[in-house]
Amino acid sequence: MRTKIVAGNWKMNNNLDETKKLIKGLKKSIKKTSLGKTRVIVAPTFVNLYSAVKRAKKSKIEVVAQNMHQAKNGAFTGEISADMLLDIGIKTVILGHSERRTYFGETDEILKNKVDTALENNLEVIFCFGELLEDRKSDNHFKVVENQLKKALFHLNKKDLKNIILAYEPVWAIGTGETASPEQAQEMHAFIRSLLNEQYGEKTSNGVSILYGGSVKPTNAKEIFSKPDVDGGLIGGASLKVDDFTAIIKSI
Numbered sequence: 001m002r003t004k005i006v007a008g009n010w011k012m013n014n015n016l017d018e019t020k021k022l023i024k025g026l027k028k029s030i031k032k033t034s035l036g037k038t039r040v041i042v043a044p045t046f047v048n049l050y051s052a053v054k055r056a057k058k059s060k061i062e063v064v065a066q067n068m069h070q071a072k073n074g075a076f077t078g079e080i081s082a083d084m085l086l087d088i089g090i091k092t093v094i095l096g097h098s099e100r101r102t103y104f105g106e107t108d109e110i111l112k113n114k115v116d117t118a119l120e121n122n123l124e125v126i127f128c129f130g131e132l133l134e135d136r137k138s139d140n141h142f143k144v145v146e147n148q149l150k151k152a153l154f155h156l157n158k159k160d161l162k163n164i165i166l167a168y169e170p171v172w173a174i175g176t177g178e179t180a181s182p183e184q185a186q187e188m189h190a191f192i193r194s195l196l197n198e199q200y201g202e203k204t205s206n207g208v209s210i211l212y213g214g215s216v217k218p219t220n221a222k223e224i225f226s227k228p229d230v231d232g233g234l235i236g237g238a239s240l241k242v243d244d245f246t247a248i249i250k251s252i
């Protein structure tokens with residue numbers, strides 16, 4: 001059985017006090033929720049990461065990073081290395097989010113390097129990818145997704161893939177209120193699984209969790225999560241409120 005995962009990407013939101021309150025609230029709310037093996041993840045901004053790690057200790061909440069630089073260390077002003085993340089107890093990093101690709105010029109090549117650095121350091125990766133609206137309109141969405149995966153991930157071996165979580169996030173659905181329909185999500189997730197199948201075989205492919213991201217809300221989470229190839233969600237806006245995020249966690 002694949003691991004179910006609900007991950008909150010807090011992006012550039014929440015000061016220290018808000019971060020503490022959100023973690024505290026979530027700890028309390030998920031205590032009453034039977035989660036089984038479902039993983040609950042939150043990704044605060046770098047500056048609040050250490051505090052969040054400490055506060056989430058001895059709870060089901062895993063704290064992860066939103067990004068990481070590909071180099072070991074050096075003259076990269078403003079950047080954060082794998083070592084630094086490990087040092088404060090981080091075990092997982094989000095890479096390839098569409099906002100990193102769009103606003104910070106992260107290419108498939110850069111992301112390939114970042115993925116390699118993360119895995120070399122035994123960090124698990126939540127790898128994000130997804131097509132633009134124009135790609136979907138021109139019916140190129142499958143091709144775009146296939147290219148993103150092939151260029152940044154498919155050089156990995158089967159063993160590496162155990163440390164990869166995929167997050168399909170159609171860019172047109174991120175922060176727009178426009179969600180991919182459960183059918184559109186399932187169609188793409190099944191396609192992604194078929195690519196994994198071709199590349200790595202059925203056993204490996206069946207073990208990879210594929211999350212959906214893009215305007216997931218308490219009102220649509222249950223239906224999206226009910227699809228056979230959707231193993232959870234990467235949640236932006238709705239992960240900033242304890243009640244909404246808890247309702248989404250309960251939908252899985």
Ligand code: PGA
Pocket residue numbers: 009169173174175176177213214215216234235236237238
């Ligand atoms: P959203 O963001 O839920 O606010 O659409 C999702 C994401 O960017 O991961």
